[in-house]
Amino acid sequence: MTRTLHHRACHLCEAICGLSIEVERQADGSQRILSIKGDAEDPFSRGHICPKAVALQDIQDDPDRLRQPLRRHGDSWQPIAWAEAFELVAERLADIQRRHGANAVAVYQGNPSVHNYGLMTHSNYFLGLLKTRNRYSATSVDQLPHHLISHLMYGHGLLIPIPDIDHTDFMLILGANPLVSNGSIMTVPDVARRLKALRARGGRLVVVDPRRSETAAVADRHLFIRPGEDAALLLGMLHTLFAEGLTRPTPLPVSGLDAVREAIAPFDSEAMSRRCGVSAGEIRQLARDFAAAERAVCYGRMGISTQPFGSLCQWLVQLINLVTGNLDREGGALCTLPAVDLVASTSGGHYARWRSRVSGLPEFAGELPVAALAEEILTPGEGQVRALVSVAGNPVLSTPNGRQLERALAGLEFMVSIDFYHNETTRHAELILPPTAPLEHDHYDTSFNLLAVRNVTRFNEALLDKPEGALHDWEIFVALARAFASRTGAELKPTLPPEQLIDLGLRHGPYGERSEHRLSLAVLREHPHGLDLGPLRPNLAGRLKTPDGRVQAAPEPLLADLQRFAAQPAPEAGALLLIGRRHPRSNNSWMHNYRRLVKGKPRHQLLMHPEDLARRGLVDGQRVRVRSRVGEVEVDVAASEEMMPGVVSLPHGWGHDRAGVRLAIARAQPGVSANDLTDERRLDALSGNAALNGIPVEVEAA
Ligand SMILES: Nc1nc2c(c(=O)[nH]1)N[C@H]1C(S)=C(S)[C@@H](COP(=O)(O)OP(=O)(O)OC[C@H]3O[C@@H](n4cnc5c(=O)[nH]c(N)nc54)[C@H](O)[C@@H]3O)O[C@H]1N2
Numbered sequence: 160m161t162r163t164l165h166h167r168a169c170h171l172c173e174a175i176c177g178l179s180i181e182v183e184r185q186a187d188g189s190q191r192i193l194s195i196k197g198d199a200e201d202p203f204s205r206g207h208i209c210p211k212a213v214a215l216q217d218i219q220d221d222p223d224r225l226r227q228p229l230r231r232h233g234d235s236w237q238p239i240a241w242a243e244a245f246e247l248v249a250e251r252l253a254d255i256q257r258r259h260g261a262n263a264v265a266v267y268q269g270n271p272s273v274h275n276y277g278l279m280t281h282s283n284y285f286l287g288l289l290k291t292r293n294r295y296s297a298t299s300v301d302q303l304p305h306h307l308i309s310h311l312m313y314g315h316g317l318l319i320p321i322p323d324i325d326h327t328d329f330m331l332i333l334g335a336n337p338l339v340s341n342g343s344i345m346t347v348p349d350v351a352r353r354l355k356a357l358r359a360r361g362g363r364l365v366v367v368d369p370r371r372s373e374t375a376a377v378a379d380r381h382l383f384i385r386p387g388e389d390a391a392l393l394l395g396m397l398h399t400l401f402a403e404g405l406t407r408p409t410p411l412p413v414s415g416l417d418a419v420r421e422a423i424a425p426f427d428s429e430a431m432s433r434r435c436g437v438s439a440g441e442i443r444q445l446a447r448d449f450a451a452a453e454r455a456v457c458y459g460r461m462g463i464s465t466q467p468f469g470s471l472c473q474w475l476v477q478l479i480n481l482v483t484g485n486l487d488r489e490g491g492a493l494c495t496l497p498a499v500d501l502v503a504s505t506s507g508g509h510y511a512r513w514r515s516r517v518s519g520l521p522e523f524a525g526e527l528p529v530a531a532l533a534e535e536i537l538t539p540g541e542g543q544v545r546a547l548v549s550v551a552g553n554p555v556l557s558t559p560n561g562r563q564l565e566r567a568l569a570g571l572e573f574m575v576s577i578d579f580y581h582n583e584t585t586r587h588a589e590l591i592l593p594p595t596a597p598l599e600h601d602h603y604d605t606s607f608n609l610l611a612v613r614n615v616t617r618f619n620e621a622l623l624d625k626p627e628g629a630l631h632d633w634e635i636f637v638a639l640a641r642a643f644a645s646r647t648g649a650e651l652k653p654t655l656p657p658e659q660l661i662d663l664g665l666r667h668g669p670y671g672e673r674s675e676h677r678l679s680l681a682v683l684r685e686h687p688h689g690l691d692l693g694p695l696r697p698n699l700a701g702r703l704k705t706p707d708g709r710v711q712a713a714p715e716p717l718l719a720d721l722q723r724f725a726a727q728p729a730p731e732a733g734a735l736l737l738i739g740r741r742h743p744r745s746n747n748s749w750m751h752n753y754r755r756l757v758k759g760k761p762r763h764q765l766l767m768h769p770e771d772l773a774r775r776g777l778v779d780g781q782r783v784r785v786r787s788r789v790g791e792v793e794v795d796v797a798a799s800e801e802m803m804p805g806v807v808s809l810p811h812g813w814g815h816d817r818a819g820v821r822l823a824i825a826r827a828q829p830g831v832s833a834n835d836l837t838d839e840r841r842l843d844a845l846s847g848n849a850a851l852n853g854i855p856v857e858v859e860a861a
Pocket residue numbers: 268269270271275297300301461550551552553554556557558577578579580582594597632739740746747748749811812833834837851
């Protein structure tokens with residue numbers, strides 16, 4: 160028996176915390192995890208850990224996790240050999256494309272696609288061969304507006320300024336709850352400590368959220384806002400900054416500022432107050448406080464991205480930072496300079512080069528909004544989707560009107576899922592191809608080093624043996640590509656394993672062979688706790704990828720969207736609006752099968768303000784029926800003073816008791832899917848991102 164201590168990052172969420180994991184090897188060669196702790200020597204996360212990391216052991220041991228490919232015959236599932244499975248996928252997809260055209264095969268890539276580097280480097284090796292325009296991903300139920308705005312303003316969808324949380328004096332957060340989410344589009348392990356430090360140095364934190372969230376609860380100031388109306392608050396602030404002469408010059412090259420000033424002239428704080436419910440005085444004061452701070456940053460996430468004006472909101476966030484001189488400035492918003500630099504090595508993306516067949520929604524960077532997936536399957540005609548490849552995703556629980564998508568999936572000619580769970584989505588597949596578990600493969604974070612609040616880098620070795628006969632995600636994609644290419648005659652370029660691609664990226668990156676750091680894979684391997692490459696520094700001017708090399712302050716599509724915003728009727732008084740929430744022991748829809756994470760106080764309830772309960776004659780703890788345009792659910796209601804009156808909250812990712820789901824523990828948990836209520840027609844029209852927040856609902860006794 161030998162015991163070894165390993166260091167690697169957790170890649171379950173965006174915080175990429177360093178872990179120290181003790182593993183014991185038995186005489187028979189098998190391995191057992193003895194403990195999982197925070198890695199105090201990780202220069203970035205400094206020992207921080209959350210309960211999900213400990214559950215890595217539960218993922219490893221979960222009897223419901225699939226370890227070999229399965230094929231469905233009616234309702235029964237049988238093991239199938241890998242080679243046979245690959246041939247079957249290639250045959251069915253090639254046949255469907257031959258009969259119905261390339262677009263008849265759709266692809267959906269879920270959130271872990273950016274948390275597992277083998278999927279980053281190799282999924283397109285196969286999926287690209289399909290040459291389909293029906294590409295979808297979790298991006299369009301999440302951060303699509305960030306990419307679109309960065310593309311339009313800075314010339315690259317990944318050139319996203321990150322809040323310099325460690326050096327700011329004033330942080331304005333809208334629609335994000337980093338104390339629970341551990342940060343998003345702001346990789347920030349140990350955010351609680353960093354927010355404490357902000358306050359300790361005399362800085363201020365203001366949170367705008369229709370719920371007094373965990374983050375709002377520790378802020379200096381919390382403002383309730385009517386869901387979906389953040390653009391009004393931001394416009395009112397921007398208007399005040401201009402009207403009161405509170406803007407500051409920026410050394411950045413900028414085009415279009417005059418057009419911005421002119422375009423926002425009608426949106427004064429009084430008018431905007433009527434839309435968002437925040438008083439005009441508050442809006443003006445917020446603008447003044449923001450401008451008065453030496454260094455300030457405005458940051459908004461899920462709550463303001465997944466609403467009908469998500470892109471407008473993200474544009475206004477950029478503008479507030481820009482006109483106050485806080486864009487590309489220490490203590491403001493800064494772009495990273497990661498060791499593997501995807502901004503330098505990839506093209507900036509494209510927008511609206513084609514549109515979805517049924518609703519005419521725009522593509523972005525080759526993907527269509529996932530809200531359109533079900534209708535593309537259900538609507539007959541030329542170009543109808545007949546087959547789906549789903550990768551690391553659970554769209555039945557995570558995309559709007561999940562029940563409709565469920566019906567659509569049941570009618571497909573063929574579906575294959577690359578996933579290690581038999582869940583609400585994958586159960587509709589004919590084949591499930593399960594990759595290795597997180598600790599069985601190595602990992603390098605190309606996504607979240609790019610979004611981190613410091614420049615950091617680390618290579619994460621696999622710490623458990625790859626089981627005999629198992630395949631990594633990237634190996635599954637290489638095998639699928641080979642099977643498909645040999646059947647269709649498609650050309651297949653040679654490829655390298657992910658670690659070799661990362662080695663090349665490191666060597667040619669900003670800290671590579673031509674720099675003093677001389678980073679390579681070999682160097683990172685000598686530093687298992689990771690390396691700190693320093694704080695973020697102003698670099699945007701040199702990284703802009705716009706055609707004229709200037710920041711585009713007034714992109715045409717946004718100016719046009721302002722008109723859409725102005726024409727939108729004021730929100731109806733009295734309607735209940737549904738928003739979402741997350742819990743520290745959850746991870747979207749897929750980590751509910753571990754006792755350690757689901758135990759404890761129930762957290763599935765609909766939260767509602769006591770006044771709203773009383774008005775409906777309801778009481779705390781009662782069973783209620785919640786109804787939206789698309790569906791209804793029955794759930795327990797809990798009285799909560801955290802909620803803004805008129806707003807109710809339900810977490811997403813639950814509702815595992817659907818027929819056929821093979822998740823023994825998750826199935827037994829109470830809770831429903833919020834996306835049985837969200838509406839696939841409520842979108843940010845500009846990007847096509849789903850408006851998952853602010854859904855009008857009715858609530859009555861069940
Ligand atoms: N109403 C509402 N809906 C939401 C949200 C919300 O706030 N409110 N949030 C949205 C957001 S931000 C997101 S990102 C999406 C997430 O939406 P999805 O990505 O569709 O769903 P997940 O729950 O992340 O499911 C991940 C799937 O990947 C599998 N998996 C995990 N690791 C791996 C791996 O390494 N390889 C492979 N091949 N499979 C793996 C899991 O078994 C699971 O089936 O949900 C969105 N939906």
